[in-house]
């Protein structure tokens with residue numbers, strides 16, 4: 001197809017072309033898929049060849065408002081002390097960092113567009129793609145662009161949504177919103193179809209009526225929020241039966257998008273070798289999300305097992321025979337370090353337990369290091385009928401003895417531990433020796449804030465009952481609501497890994513095969529140590545009072561099912577680094 005030469009057109013034709021272009025520009029329509037298969041979806045920077053023929057970025061000064069030909073610009077780029085360039089997330093740079101300038105953007109790709117994880121697999125092969133994603137990760141947009149692309153190719157297909165209203169309010173609305181002004185579909189509500197300008201038809205099916213998916217011939221289908229459909233088994237089977245048209249060059253393509261659940265159907269799809277599963281975290285799309293909204297989500301989920309599903313798109317499987325399940329977890333989130341410190345000091349006792357890697361009967365190479373605190377008394381100093389337990393930190397680490405010894409002392413210092421315990425039976429003496437040796441070599445690192453040598457608080461404990469019996473006893477405390485996971489912004493305040501182990505480990509006496517995970521063993525030891533040594537209790541400030549104070553405080557909140565505020569973790573929420581689509585930032589050619 002050759003492009004007509006604009007200058008060869010008549011005046012009327014030229015005017016018509018200009019009007020079309022104007023209309024497209026006016027509509028705000030922006031393309032979604034760029035040509036770079038490795039694109040991260042960020043705006044492309046404009047490049048030019050320098051004197052020796054190298055492609056370099058075009059920069060202007062920080063005060064400029066447009067490129068040399070009126071092109072749009074990136075935000076102001078700053079240079080960090082380590083030489084890295086970044087555009088501060090809310091425009092505010094780190095203290096003392098100097099502005100470098102702004103990048104000139106390629107006008108066609110000056111907006112956020114398809115990321116690598118939003119790209120479709122090769123068109124020429126048939127595929128079923130399941131995008132399991134955290135909330136707000138951009139899956140709806142992926143589906144909308146997929147349907148639009150199929151329609152452009154003249155294919156008939158279907159969208160399966162949870163409810164008719166949702167199909168109209170979300171899917172139809174988004175398809176029309178994102179449509180090219182010359183390729184807008186018409187929605188025939190009475191027929192539940194969309195008809196595209198080229199005659200291609202998109203059927204709208206609701207999972208409430210899976211029997212409707214019949215007597216249609218489809219080439220593609222998009223199933224959205226599949227994990228939340230009661231009738232998904234039937235609907236999916238009917239969809240598969242209906243997708244039978246194969247036009248040359250257009251094999252069948254099925255796209256499933258959903259925040260996953262542990263439902264049987266989702267697990268079946270995850271285990272199906274013919275299904276390509278992609279996990280996309282909420283953070284992948286943070287450039288397009290309201291930071292406050294992300295913060296809210298994090299308050300709710302980060303650091304908890306549910307967060308793996310809601311934020312990271314991981315499937316949570318209910319494991320038959322596992323001792324714990326989701327309902328057993330209570331969370332308290334302390335996002336302010338001061339709140340955490342107050343809470344820790346308000347406890348009657350705090351213990352760190354170490355379960356070393358490589359001990360007998362272990363498959364794990366992690367050393368479990370858990371801190372747990374307890375309330376033994378109420379406000380008046382009367383012993384509670386049953387002590388209450390709070391996980392304070394998970395410092396579990398894969399590392400050398402020196403590394404886990406250091407980690408143990410870090411955690412013990414943080415939670416103001418009164419004891420560090422390790423089991424005698426399996427390497428207990430070894431653990432003690434490692435901790436003592438480490439303290440001798442690095443006395444500073446083994447000292448707590450009161451100046452005590454924490455090596456003096458290392459205790460070896462003896463197992464009387466079997467491992468599984470001890471674990472079951474701790475589960476009993478969870479069932480009584482006496483255990484709370486205290487997630488925090490400290491280095492050790494994330495319990496999602498512990499919770500994952502808790503809900504997936506099946507003890508041998510319940511038909512399991514794997515040995516108990518080190519985190520659980522450490523947790524069980526810590527609880528046991530707290531229970532048997534109530535005499536260590538230092539009933540100073542009442543923990544219950546601290547809890548009550550927190551309940552009324554806007555900084556921390558307490559709830560039965562884990563509504564817990566937390567500030568941003570360092571990893572995915574650090575400063576935003578400017579990404580150069582071709583890999584790395586080239587400083588050459590920067591403007592002063």
Ligand SMILES: [Zn+2]
Pocket residue numbers: 034035036039040041042044109113581
């Ligand atoms: Zn791109």
